[in-house]
Amino acid sequence: xxxxxxxxxxxxxxxxxxxxxxxxxxxxxxxxxxxxxxxxxxxxxxxxxxxxxxxxxxxxxxxxxxxxxxxxxxxxxxxxxxxxxxxxxxxxxxxxxxxxxxxxxxxxxxxx
Amino acid sequence: xxxxxxxxxxxxxxxxxxxxxxxxxxxxxxxxxxxxxxxxxxxxxxxxxxxxxxxxxxxxxxxxxxxxxxxxxxxxxxxxxxxxxxxxxxxxxxxxxxxxxxxxxxxxxxxxx
Numbered sequence: 025x026x027x028x029x030x031x032x033x034x035x036x037x038x039x040x041x042x043x044x045x046x047x048x049x050x051x052x053x054x055x056x057x058x059x060x061x062x063x064x065x066x067x068x069x070x071x072x073x074x075x076x077x078x079x080x081x082x083x084x085x086x087x088x089x090x091x092x093x094x095x096x097x098x099x100x101x102x103x104x105x106x107x108x109x110x111x112x113x114x115x116x117x118x119x120x121x122x123x124x125x126x127x128x129x130x131x132x133x134x135x136x
Numbered sequence: 137x138x139x140x141x142x143x144x145x146x147x148x149x150x151x152x153x154x155x156x157x158x159x160x161x162x163x164x165x166x167x168x169x170x171x172x173x174x175x176x177x178x179x180x181x182x183x184x185x186x187x188x189x190x191x192x193x194x195x196x197x198x199x200x201x202x203x204x205x206x207x208x209x210x211x212x213x214x215x216x217x218x219x220x221x222x223x224x225x226x227x228x229x230x231x232x233x234x235x236x237x238x239x240x241x242x243x244x245x246x247x248x249x
Contacts, residue, residue: 058237067226067240068179109177115234124234126179 027051027125028114034131041102045130047112048094051123054116057088059097062109062129071097071110102134139163142227142241149217150249156213157244159227167191168210169238170202171226179226185210217248 030047037043049057057074072079074086074095085098095114099106112127142159149155161168169192170182184192185204199215210227227241 056235060237067242068238069240070237073237111179113237124181124238128176128178 027123028112028127030110030112030127030130032128032130034133036133036135037102039102039104039134039136041134042098042100043102043132044099045097045110045112045132046094047096047114047127048092049112049114049116049125050093051114051116051125052090052093054093054114056115057095058113058115059084059086059095060111060113060126062111064108068111068126099132102132104134104136107132107134138242140227140229140239140241142225142244144244145242146245146247148247148249151217151219153217154213154215155217155246156211157225157227157246158209158211159241160209161227161229161239162208163229163239165229165231165239166207167230167232167234168204168207169228169230170210170212171228171240173224173226173243175223183210183212217246219248222246222248 028049059071060068061071062068074088076088078087083100087096109129109131111129115124140161167186169184173179182196183202188204201213204210224243226243228238230238
C-alpha cells in the first residue's frame with residue numbers, strides 16, 4: 025500500500041459543480057495534514073491545513089478521519105480558476121522517523 | 137518580496153557537466169528542503185536542513201551535494217549530470233517540522249541533454 029494515495033483523476037466538472045477528493049494514508053502516527061494546490065508548471069501552494077474537527081475556508085471544506093486514515097477536500101460552486109492539481113500532504117512520525125509524504129495529486133478541470 | 141527564491145529558473149546542460157542551484161528564503165524559517173518533481177509529477181524529498189544541519193538525506197546519489205551556509209540559504213550542487221536528473225527541483229522552507237506547512241520556491245527546470 026502506498027504511504028499516501030489519491031485518485032489521480034482527472035475530474036472534469038462544469039462550473040458551479042461540487043467536487044470532492046479523497047486521500048488515504050498508511051501511517052497511523054501521522055500528525056498533520058494539508059491540501060496543496062499546484063497549477064501547471066508552477067510550485068505547490070498551501071491551500072489549507074486539515075483538522076480533525078473539519079475546517080472550512082470559503083468554498084473549500086477539509087475533513088480528517090483518523091480512524092479510517094483518510095482526508096477529504098470538498099469544493100463547492102467550482103470556478104474555472106479552480107482547475108489545478110490538488111496534492112494531499114501528510115506529516116508523520118513513527119518508527120521510520122519524521123516524514124512528509126506528498127500524494128501524487130488529483131487533477132481537476134472545471135469547464136464553462 | 138519573494139519569500140523563497142531559487143535560481144536559475146531554467147537550466148539546460150549537457151551530460152557530465154556540474155551545475156548548482158541556489159535557494160534563499162526571507163521568512164525567518166529554520167528548516168529548508170530540496171524536493172525533486174519528476175515527469176510523473178511525484179514530489180519527493182531529497183534533503184532537509186535545520187539551522188544549517190543536515191537532518192534528512194533520502195536515497196539520493198552522492199553526485200548531489202547540498203550546502204547550507206546559513207539558515208536562510210540552501211544550495212544544491214550536482215556533479216556529473218545524467219539524463220535521468222532531468223526534473224523540476226523545488227526548494228522549500230518551513231518552521232520546525234512543517235506543522236504549518238511549507239513555502240515553495242518557483243522551481244528550477246533542469247534539462248540534461
